[in-house]
Amino acid sequence: xxxxxxxxxxxxxxxxxxxxxxxxxxxxxxxxxxxxxxxxxxxxxxxxxxxxxxxxxxxxxxxxxxxxxxxxxxxxxxxxxxxxxxxxxxxxxxxxxxxxxxxxxxxxxxxxxxxxxxxxxxxxxxxxxxxxxxxxxxxxxxxxxxxxxxxxxxxxxxxxxxxxxxxxxxxxxxxxxxxxxxxxxxxxxxxxxxxxxxxxxxxxxxxxxxxxxxxxxxxxxxxxxxxxxxxxxxxxxxxxxxxxxxxxxxxxxxxxxxxxxxxxxxxxxxxxxxxxxxxxxxxxxxxxxxxxxxxxxxxxxxxxxxxxxxxxxxxxxxxxxxxxxxxxxxxxxxxxxxxxxxxxxxxxxxxxxxxxxxxxxxxxxxxxxxxxxxxxxxxxxxxxxxxxxxxxxxxxxxxxxxxxxxxxxxxxxxxxxxxxxxxxxxxxxxxxxxxxxxxxxxxxxxxxxxxxxxxxxxxxxxxxxxxxxxxxxxxxxxxxxxxxxxxxxxxxxxxxxxxxxxxxxxxxxxxxxxxxxxxxxxxxxxxxxxxxxxxxxxxxxxxxxxxxxxxxxxxxxxxxxxxxxxxxxxxxxxxxxxxxxxxxxxxxxxxxx
Amino acid sequence: xxxxxxxxxxxxxxxxxxxxxxxxxxxxxxxxxxxxxxxxxxxxxxxxxxxxxxxxxxxxxxxxxxxxxxxxxxxxxxxxxxxxxxxxxxxxxxxxxxxxxxxxxxxxxxxxxxxxxxxxxxxxxxxxxxxxxxxxxxxxxxxxxxxxxxxxxxxxxxxxxxxxxxxxxxxxxxxxxxxxxxxxxxxxxxxxxxxxxxxxxxxxxxxxxxxxxxxxxx
Numbered sequence: 133x134x135x136x137x138x139x140x141x142x143x144x145x146x147x148x149x150x151x152x153x154x155x156x157x158x159x160x161x162x163x164x165x166x167x168x169x170x171x172x173x174x175x176x177x178x179x180x181x182x183x184x185x186x187x188x189x190x191x192x193x194x195x196x197x198x199x200x201x202x203x204x205x206x207x208x209x210x211x212x213x214x215x216x217x218x219x220x221x222x223x224x225x226x227x228x229x230x231x232x233x234x235x236x237x238x239x240x241x242x243x244x245x246x247x248x249x250x251x252x253x254x255x256x257x258x259x260x261x262x263x264x265x266x267x268x269x270x271x272x273x274x275x276x277x278x279x280x281x282x283x284x285x286x287x288x289x290x291x292x293x294x295x296x297x298x299x300x301x302x303x304x305x306x307x308x309x310x311x312x313x314x315x316x317x318x319x320x321x322x323x324x325x326x327x328x329x330x331x332x333x334x335x336x337x338x339x340x341x342x343x344x345x346x347x348x349x350x351x352x353x354x355x356x357x358x359x360x361x362x363x364x365x366x367x368x369x370x371x372x373x374x375x376x377x378x379x380x381x382x383x384x385x386x387x388x389x390x391x392x393x394x395x396x397x398x399x400x401x402x403x404x405x406x407x408x409x410x411x412x413x414x415x416x417x418x419x420x421x422x423x424x425x426x427x428x429x430x431x432x433x434x435x436x437x438x439x440x441x442x443x444x445x446x447x448x449x450x451x452x453x454x455x456x457x458x459x460x461x462x463x464x465x466x467x468x469x470x471x472x473x474x475x476x477x478x479x480x481x482x483x484x485x486x487x488x489x490x491x492x493x494x495x496x497x498x499x500x501x502x503x504x505x506x507x508x509x510x511x512x513x514x515x516x517x518x519x520x521x522x523x524x525x526x527x528x529x530x531x532x533x534x535x536x537x538x539x540x541x542x543x544x545x546x547x548x549x550x551x552x553x554x555x556x557x558x559x560x561x562x563x564x565x566x567x568x569x570x571x572x573x574x575x576x577x578x579x580x581x582x583x584x585x586x587x588x589x590x591x592x593x594x595x596x597x598x599x600x601x602x603x604x605x606x607x608x609x610x611x612x613x614x615x616x617x618x619x620x621x622x623x624x625x626x627x628x629x630x631x632x633x634x635x636x637x638x639x640x641x642x643x644x645x646x647x648x649x650x651x652x653x654x655x656x657x658x659x660x661x662x663x664x665x666x667x668x669x670x671x672x673x674x675x676x677x678x679x680x681x682x683x684x685x686x687x688x689x690x691x692x693x694x695x696x697x698x699x700x701x702x703x704x705x706x707x708x709x710x711x712x713x714x715x716x717x718x719x720x721x722x723x724x725x
Numbered sequence: 726x727x728x729x730x731x732x733x734x735x736x737x738x739x740x741x742x743x744x745x746x747x748x749x750x751x752x753x754x755x756x757x758x759x760x761x762x763x764x765x766x767x768x769x770x771x772x773x774x775x776x777x778x779x780x781x782x783x784x785x786x787x788x789x790x791x792x793x794x795x796x797x798x799x800x801x802x803x804x805x806x807x808x809x810x811x812x813x814x815x816x817x818x819x820x821x822x823x824x825x826x827x828x829x830x831x832x833x834x835x836x837x838x839x840x841x842x843x844x845x846x847x848x849x850x851x852x853x854x855x856x857x858x859x860x861x862x863x864x865x866x867x868x869x870x871x872x873x874x875x876x877x878x879x880x881x882x883x884x885x886x887x888x889x890x891x892x893x894x895x896x897x898x899x900x901x902x903x904x905x906x907x908x909x910x911x912x913x914x915x916x917x918x919x920x921x922x923x924x925x926x927x928x929x930x931x932x933x934x935x936x937x938x939x940x941x942x943x
Contacts, residue, residue: 136910143914190760194752209743213750221754266824280762284754312749319757324765331769332776338798341773341781346824349793352926356804367796367823369783374769378761391826394869396798397783402916459833463843465850467859473878473907475917480838480866481828484812484875487917509869511830512838610832632830713834 137470137489141452144406144493151414155326156421162322163294163314165301165426187316194312201307204664207295208657210311211288215255215653218281222251225277226269235270236345242268245641252645254278256652257285257534259379259386259504259627260644262635266389271345271370278386279375283327286382287318289536292656292663293419296540297426299666300564308663323381330411331377337407338400341373372397380411383534385504385627393494393507394483405486405507409494412503416440416532419539427564431682436542439690443531447520448496454517455492481509492517499524502534504627511606511614511630518630519710522617525624527698528583534625540659542690544579546681547572547662549693553679553686563681565671572665575658582654584701586647587623591616591705593643600639605632609716613709622647786927794927799823800874801923806852807891809876809884809903809929811922812863813845816871828869842866855886875919878907894932902928 161179191197202210226242229235242250246263253260254277263269269278291314298308335341347367354363372388376398379386389395399405417437424433458468459478470476477488486494491508498505499521510521524531530541551568554561561568594600594615604611614630621628622644629635635644680686773781784797795801800811802820814820815829831838845865850856861880881903889899906925910916 136914140910140914140916190753190756194749194756196749196753206746210746210750213743213746214754217750217754221758264825264827266826275766276758276762279766280758283761284757311746312753315753316757319761324761327765328769332772335769335773335777335781338780338784340783341770342783343770344782347783347785347793349795351801352794352923352930353801353803353805353808356802356808361819365795365799365801365821365823367783367799371766371770373773373781374766389826389870391828391870391872394828395826396796396800396870396872396874400784400798402911406915461834461839462862463839463846465846465859466842466862466865467879468862471879473882473918474861474863474880475877476862478833478866479862479868480831480833480842481869482866483868483870483873484863484877484919485873485916490916507869509828509830512828512833514833605830606832606835608834610834613832630830631827632832713832716834 137456137475137487138452141448141489141493144409144490147406148410148413148417151410152417152421155414156418157425159322159415159418160422160425162317163290163297163309163426165298183317183321186321187313190316190320191312196310196312200310202310203306204295204308204660204667207308207311207664208660211291211656211660212653214284214288214311214315218255218284219251222254222277222281223247226250226273229270229273232270232272234272237270239268239270242273245638246636249641249645252648253627254281254384254386255285256625256648257289257382257384257502257537258622258625258648258652259384260622260629260648261386261390261627262641262644264390265387266368271343274375274388275371279378282375282378282382282384282386283319283323284315286323286378286384286535287315288656289383289534289540290318290322290419291315291536292659293536293540295660295663296543296666297423297663299663300566301427302667303669303671305667308660308667323378326381327374327377330381330407331373333407334376334404335373337404338397339373339376339404340369340397341371342369343371345370369397376408377411379505380408380503381415381535383412383416383501383503383538385498385502385506387505393505394509399507402485402490405490405494408505408507409497412497412501412505413532415535416501416538419536423539429564429682432564435682435687436539436546436690438684438687439542439694440531442687442691443527443694444496444500447500447524448493451496451517451520452489452492454514454520455488455495457514459514478512478514481512483507495521496524498628499626501532502529502538502624502626504621506628509631510617510628511632515610515613515710515714518613518617519706519714521628522613522620522710523698523702523706525620525626525628526584526587526702527694528580529624529626530694537625537655537659541579541655542694544576544659544662545693545697546690547576548580549686549689550679550681552693553689557679559677559679562672562678565674566666566669567672572662575662575665578658579655580697583624583651584697586651587616587619588701588705590619590623590643590647594619594639597639600637603634603637603640605634609709609712613713616705616709618644619647623651625652786924795923797921797924798874799872803922803926805891806887808926809881809888809922810852810864811876812873813865813867814871814873815867821872823872826870826872828871829867853883853887856883874921874923875908876922878903878918878920881920881922881925888929892929898932899929902932
């Protein structure tokens with residue numbers, strides 16, 4: 133029966149690859165690289181006209197001249213201001229929820245700390261949730277606040293990628309494109325159509341999408357309810373499919389319900405589970421393929437994809453293995469073995485309809501991309517399964533990563549790899565014809581180092597404040613893992629959690645909000661700066677001395693750089709958490725009381 | 726060394742650079758909010774209502790007279806001996822509470838997890854005296870959502886003797902009912918074989934008009 137689970141995992145990966153191949157040319161057309169439309173290849177011209185037709189009216193209404201190109205400084209300022217405007221708008225919306233329409237349960241204003249944390253979380257594409265959706269936010273707040281940021285924060289990530297690639301493609305260019313034009317095309321011409329398609333597919337599976345919010349139902353086994361307990365249940369619905377579709381596609385991850393993608397109304401069937409996993413991975417994979425089209429050499433895109441796959445597939449095999457192996461701490465009378473009529477495995481915190489293997493695939497997909505949606509509780513994963521999930525975030529969200537930002541981050545690693553390789557063999561480092569110099573390296577170092585610093589500083593400060601460390605409910609090394617996971621998630625803009633942690637104190641809400649904002653802005657803005665400085669350079673002609681950047685050797689070099697930074701930063705912390713937990717003597721089960 | 730003018734990408738970020746983008750930042754946010762925050766959810770709701778009226782409104786199960794019995798997708802607690810029991814649920818104060826979805830979040834090595842599972846094992850052994858073997862893991866572990874509507878076929882089959890005895894039905898009939906309600910993996914690949922506890926119990930009720938916990942006289 134384990135074979136069946138592996139076949140399911142393989143089938144979902146094949147579906148992902150097919151989806152990515154289909155959307156790659158579309159994504160490539162969303163961001164034209166040159167500033168002169170006439171030079172575009174014929175095949176893309178019709179798509180290009182359609183994208184302009186869709187985004188044009190919006191840009192005109194916003195008072196933006198369509199063809200206005202920006203310098204990197206202007207582009208960066210636009211990103212910064214757009215984030216700031218989104219943050220303020222969301223904060224005001226959450227604080228005034230009580231007096232706004234479409235609040236059928238009469239929910240009060242979101243408390244200040246939770247509102248700040250949530251605004252930071254959704255603006256930065258993290259979607260860390262320090263609240264329970266069904267009891268904290270009105271449908272109006274969910275749709276008008278969160279769904280909007282799900283779109284635009286993802287689109288901003290794609291814009292950063294576009295700037296970086298324009299840096300590589302353009303020559304002697306003072307400008308890197310127009311943020312408003314890129315944003316409008318990515319949101320309306322790419323993410324919105326995909327979200328409509330995915331949302332309807334999910335609705336067909338049973339993901340709810342309605343304006344009626346709650347139905348009270350008497351229990352079928354009303355006689356069995358203990359005295360003093362309610363014999364009815366309130367089934368909560370709402371505009372869920374529309375939000376789930378974009379939270380998966382935009383690697384956002386913020387669920388409508390507290391249980392996120394484990395809730396049957398967010399992820400009702402194995403087919404919806406496949407769709408949601410494919411939706412997380414397809415755009416990041418398509419980004420690599422589009423990269424090859426943008427730079428005019430498909431091999432370059434495939435090489436970056438290979439570097440991601442080299443880092444993803446072995447860990448996928450590991451996490452599926454760990455999550456389908458029995459938990460030795462459970463009593464011997466529990467049957468955790470797989471057979472034809474029983475999936476088995478450590479099912480605490482997992483759903484029967486997915487089984488442990490598809491839950492593990494979802495977990496590594498959501499942490500490798502910066503999505504953060506979950507269909508199982510990572511807190512209850514085996515120690516080493518939880519380690520894989522954590523490690524995927526700690527690698528800086530460059531293995532697939534967030535839409536746009538993931539690939540852009542990997543390109544920053546590639547520049548570092550080129551630079552190191554250049555130093556080793558004594559050649560001047562270049563990537564795709566552009567010389568890599570001090571400015572690119574300085575900016576690249578910020579991109580590489582800010583997330584680990586935010587993660588480790590945050591975890592360390594939680595550890596030295598006993599009252600804050602007590603937010604972790606599980607004892608021993610697992611408690612430390614919960615702290616480390618929280619800051620790994622916030623410091624890399626993932627958003628998933630070891631959910632037992634009660635992160636609602638002032639320290640937790642504000643420290644996590646700071647980690648999310650710092651690591652989002654201090655990776656995006658340096659990446660834009662790299663794009664600007666590369667765009668202004670000449671292209672160097674390829675010579676026999678040029679290091680080829682599409683070979684298996686180079687793929688390993690890039691993957692090695694990612695592993696090296698990730699391992700050097702996090703192995704000590706991981707040794708104290710999940711590794712210590714995996715090695716600790718097995719606890720003796722307390723007998724029935 | 727002669728002083729060169731800074732290249733364009735090195736220009737200082739002037740306040741004017743930033744302020745010039747303030748107006749488009751606000752107006753783009755407003756316009757995109759209207760499109761993706763109002764029109765998109767609204768349009769999706771209308772489309773889903775037309776295309777998938779049942780699925781989009783919660784896959785509700787209704788009795789012949791139209792009263793809502795529950796949702797196909799949301800599990801309910803069953804404790805009386807005349808019903809098939811679902812998975813343990815860790816949704817706050819009362820089990821299977823859709824307003825507080827979530828799981829236990831107990832770590833894998835937390836002694837509290839092993840202790841809770843041991844208690845559940847003892848409870849199942851008490852309720853199913855005729856079952857000698859090991860207990861399927863899904864019957865003694867809490868799900869992620871706390872609303873998991875399914876159990877494994879084996880977990881349903883081991884409850885057949887108790888349910889049949891409590892309802893005074895022949896074992897064969899109840900076992901056939903269970904066997905006929907196994908949902909196989911989609912295309913033989915996607916998902917695990919499983920049984921929906923709520924619809925199984927509703928089918929059981931149709932089989933035995935006597936009702937739960939009130940075995941027919943022998």
